Each structure stands twice: as C-alpha cells, then as structure tokens.
Amino acid sequence: MFNTEQRKNSKSAFEKDFFKLLNNSVYGKTMENIRNRVDVQLVNDEKKAQKLVAAPTFKRFKIFDNELNVKKKEYGEKAELLFTDTDSLTYEVETEDIYEDMSRHMVIYDTSYYPRDHFLYSESNKKKIGCFKDELHSKPIFEFIGL
Numbered sequence: 001m002f003n004t005e006q007r008k009n010s011k012s013a014f015e016k017d018f019f020k021l022l023n024n025s026v027y028g029k030t031m032e033n034i035r036n037r038v039d040v041q042l043v044n045d046e047k048k049a050q051k052l053v054a055a056p057t058f059k060r061f062k063i064f065d066n067e068l069n070v071k072k073k074e075y076g077e078k079a080e081l082l083f084t085d086t087d088s089l090t091y092e093v094e095t096e097d098i099y100e101d102m103s104r105h106m107v108i109y110d111t112s113y114y115p116r117d118h119f120l121y122s123e124s125n126k127k128k129i130g131c132f133k134d135e136l137h138s139k140p141i142f143e144f145i146g147l
Contacts, residue, residue, distance in 0.1 A: 070108065074101070083146055088135065092144065099138075114138045 007019035078094040112126035
C-alpha cells in the first residue's frame with residue numbers, strides 16, 4: 001500500500017517507475033513457483049557435456065552454431081569478421097547481391113527494421129533472439145576504418 005501511495009504522489013517519471021518496480025518485484029517473488037525453475041548450462045567442452053548428459057536430471061540439449069560459422073559456411077574466405085561489440089558482429093562479405101543471398105535464408109534474419117517497401121521487409125522474426133539484424137536498416141556501408 002505504501003508503494004502505491006508513493007507512486008500516486010510521485011513528481012517525476014523516475015519516482016513513478018521506481019515505486020512500480022518495487023511493487024512488481026514483491027509481487028513477482030510471491031507468485032514465483034520454484035518448482036518451475038530450470039537449470040540451463042552453456043558448455044563448450046565435450047567432457048563437461050558428456051558429464052551433464054549422463055546426469056539423471058538431464059532432459060535435453062541444443063547445439064548452437066555461432067554466427068561466424070554460419071557466414072563461413074556460406075561465403076568461405078569471402079566473409080571476414082571486421083569487429084565485435086558486446087552484442088553484435090560486423091562482417092565484410094564479398095558477393096554479387098547480399099540481399100538476394102539473404103532472401104534465400106530469411107529464417108535467420110530480422111528485417112523488421114527495413115523500410116516497409118523493401119522487398120526483404122518482414123516482421124516474422126521481429127526481435128527474435130539469435131537472428132541476424134542489419135543495424136543500418138538496409139543502407140550499405142561503403143567504408144570501414146577499424147582502429
């Protein structure tokens with residue numbers, strides 16, 4: 001009740017959001033069912049993976065093929081990783097028509113930020129985790145300088 005009153009009397013968006021989050025966190029913890037918790041482990045070591053698979057609590061696994069491998073399979077030496085950031089990779093790809101190449105593999109691309117009249121525009125993978133996203137919204141990069 002205190003947080004709700006504080007939220008009503010808030011004088012800024014920050015205060016309003018702060019007291020809302022306090023309410024939400026308390027509510028979320030009281031509604032949480034700890035039986036539904038899942039133990040997820042990312043493994044890049046075969047020995048560790050074999051140990052986890054042998055456990056009686058083991059249910060399933062998924063192999064993730066990283067982005068670099070996807071690009072290397074398609075383009076070979078014509079794909080070069082230029083730089084990485086916290087959550088992104090930038091490639092140089094030598095091809096006749098990158099958009100034509102993308103059109104053959106639309107299941108791995110989020111093109112929801114392309115102009116609506118672009119032939120690759122689609123909302124089918126909008127904000128889907130693991131999909132490639134063109135941060136420049138279909139505008140080509142003509143020059144790259146890496147330091």
